[in-house]
Every structure is written in structure tokens, then in C-alpha cells.
Amino acid sequence: MSLIRTALLSVAALTFIAFVQFPEPLERSTNEDEQELAPPSDLALLMRAMAIHADSVKAGLGKKDRLPQFPKTFRNLNKTTPTKGMHIDAITFPTFSKDYLSKLDDLYDAPTAERPQAYNALVQSCANCHGTHCPGPLMRIRKMYAEPLGQ
Numbered sequence: 001m002s003l004i005r006t007a008l009l010s011v012a013a014l015t016f017i018a019f020v021q022f023p024e025p026l027e028r029s030t031n032e033d034e035q036e037l038a039p040p041s042d043l044a045l046l047m048r049a050m051a052i053h054a055d056s057v058k059a060g061l062g063k064k065d066r067l068p069q070f071p072k073t074f075r076n077l078n079k080t081t082p083t084k085g086m087h088i089d090a091i092t093f094p095t096f097s098k099d100y101l102s103k104l105d106d107l108y109d110a111p112t113a114e115r116p117q118a119y120n121a122l123v124q125s126c127a128n129c130h131g132t133h134c135p136g137p138l139m140r141i142r143k144m145y146a147e148p149l150g151q
Contacts, residue, residue, distance in 0.1 A: 042080040058146050096129035116146045
């Protein structure tokens with residue numbers, strides 16, 4: 001499990017560094033009563049990696065590029081620890097995660113011309129789950145859909 005966590009932390013760190021072009025100095029709060037942020041859970045880290053993967057797939061769709069390497073660590077979706085205090089329904093979450101993994105397989109099995117549809121089905125599976133569990137990422141998810149090829 002620590003290997004997965006290390007890999008996910010590495011991906012998250014590299015992505016953060018890649019997207020930060022003009023860092024601004026952080027202002028420290030003088031409020032001593034503020035709580036420190038807890039480190040992200042394994043599930044949060046995995047979902048960040050899933051979003052990075054989806055962004056990579058979407059970027060390659062228009063160019064008809066090969067898909068990134070299949071993300072085997074995503075198979076651990078049902079086994080990862082959620083954020084402390086976050087309720088994960090024992091019935092619906094496994095159903096949604098199974099659907100996501102099925103859509104991921106479909107994406108990698110799809111012919112190049114059908115990948116945008118398969119990718120959009122994958123994104124829809126994210127939206128379906130986040131409509132029930134943790135709706136915070138829905139705005140970002142809604143921006144992830146791809147245009148059909150040739151448009």
C-alpha cells in the first residue's frame with residue numbers, strides 16, 4: 001500500500017510543479033486557532049491521479065495519440081481509505097467504482113474513432129458517483145468531457 005501511496009504522491013507532486021508557473025508567496029495566517037490541513041487520504045490521492053489521467057487522455061484524443069499506459073493502480077479504487085469523516089456508502093460506492101473500472105476497460109478496448117465516446121462515458125461515471133458522494137469535484141468533472149473527433 002505504501003508503494004501505491006508513494007507513487008500517487010509523486011504523481012500529484014509532479015503535476016503540481018508542472019502547472020505552477022508563477023508562484024506567489026503564501027501569506028501566513030496569524031490566527032493561532034486555525035487547524036492545520038490533514039494530509040490527503042489514499043482515496044483523495046487516487047482520485048487526483050484519476051483526474052490527471054483523464055486530462056492526459058483528453059489531450060491525446062484530438063491528436064489521435066496512443067492512450068497513456070493503463071493505470072493499474074486504479075484497480076485499487078475500492079480498497080483505498082477515504083478522507084477521515086467522509087461517509088462512503090458500502091453499497092453504492094462499490095457499484096460506482098465497478099462502473100468506472102468497466103468504463104476504463106472500455107476506453108482501452110475502444111478503436112481510435114470511438115475513444116471520445118468511451119472517454120465521455122468514463123467521465124460520466126465520475127459524475128454519476130460524485131452526484132451521490134462528495135459533490136465538490138462536479139464542476140471540474142463537467143469540464144472534462146471531450147468533443148467528438150472531427151469537430
